[in-house]
Amino acid sequence: AQSVTQLDSHVSVSEGTPVLLRCNYSSSYSPSLFWYVQHPNKGLQLLLKYTSAATLVKGINGFEAEFKKSETSFHLTKPSAHMSDAAEYFCVVSYGGSQGNLIFGKGTKLSVKP
Amino acid sequence: SQTIHQWPATLVQPVGSPLSLECTVEGTSNPNLYWYRQAAGRGLQLLFYSVGIGQISSEVPQNLSASRPQDRQFILSSKKLLLSDSGFYLCAWSTGRNLMGNTIYFGEGSWLTVV
Numbered sequence: 001a002q003s004v005t006q007l008d009s010h011v012s013v014s015e016g017t018p019v020l021l022r023c024n025y026s027s028s029y030s031p032s033l034f035w036y037v038q039h040p041n042k043g044l045q046l047l048l049k050y051t052s053a054a055t056l057v058k059g060i061n062g063f064e065a066e067f068k069k070s071e072t073s074f075h076l077t078k079p080s081a082h083m084s085d086a087a088e089y090f091c092v093v094s095y096g097g098s099q100g101n102l103i104f105g106k107g108t109k110l111s112v113k114p
Numbered sequence: 115s116q117t118i119h120q121w122p123a124t125l126v127q128p129v130g131s132p133l134s135l136e137c138t139v140e141g142t143s144n145p146n147l148y149w150y151r152q153a154a155g156r157g158l159q160l161l162f163y164s165v166g167i168g169q170i171s172s173e174v175p176q177n178l179s180a181s182r183p184q185d186r187q188f189i190l191s192s193k194k195l196l197l198s199d200s201g202f203y204l205c206a207w208s209t210g211r212n213l214m215g216n217t218i219y220f221g222e223g224s225w226l227t228v229v
Binding site: 044049105107 | 157202206216217218223
């Protein structure tokens with residue numbers, strides 16, 4: 001069965017230091033991959049998506065993610081964290097086909113210390 | 115540009131009372147529409163999706179129901195709420211029949227507390 005795993009439920013970084021949020025997926029065939037951000041009491045906002053074009057995907061707010069097929073990973077990174085980055089981040093996998101084939105990770109809560 | 119609105123943003127309802135959450139999408143036609151629930155400490159759970167007017171697919175059996183009376187309107191309902199229905203409900207939309215490569219866009223969410 002297809003699945004997506006966010007390896008850390010909580011990540012804490014200091015402002016100005018790099019951010020790494022990890023995501024691995026199971027691989028039946030090539031998926032589409034997304035990262036969403038959710039600020040407290042808000043909906044989910046799309047950060048970036050991979051759809052079999054360039055493996056390094058740049059998103060909004062300085063985030064980027066690299067699709068590594070050999071490692072079945074799609075980790076989210078940012079060179080320098082900002083206080084406003086504190087939020088919950090969701091890795092999402094789509095295998096296409098029927099509408100039910102959209103799989104959400106459990107989420108990673110990012111805290112940014114001053 | 116496309117926008118999605120859902121309301122109310124927050125509501126507190128007693129056990130056994132009815133529920134109606136509404137969602138509308140603007141700037142697109144024939145969208146796929148979704149209702150998700152996000153319970154505290156858990157990920158997102160797909161409740162219902164719709165590919166057209168009057169076409170509803172249920173992913174999870176429960177006391178909730180959904181309706182799509184118009185192309186860009188999606189309603190989540192219950193006749194009698196349970197305590198376990200409390201959570202954060204998100205409406206979403208996408209284009210195309212196949213999700214591969216298509217993005218899902220979310221509304222701002224509705225907080226439901228059943229007391």
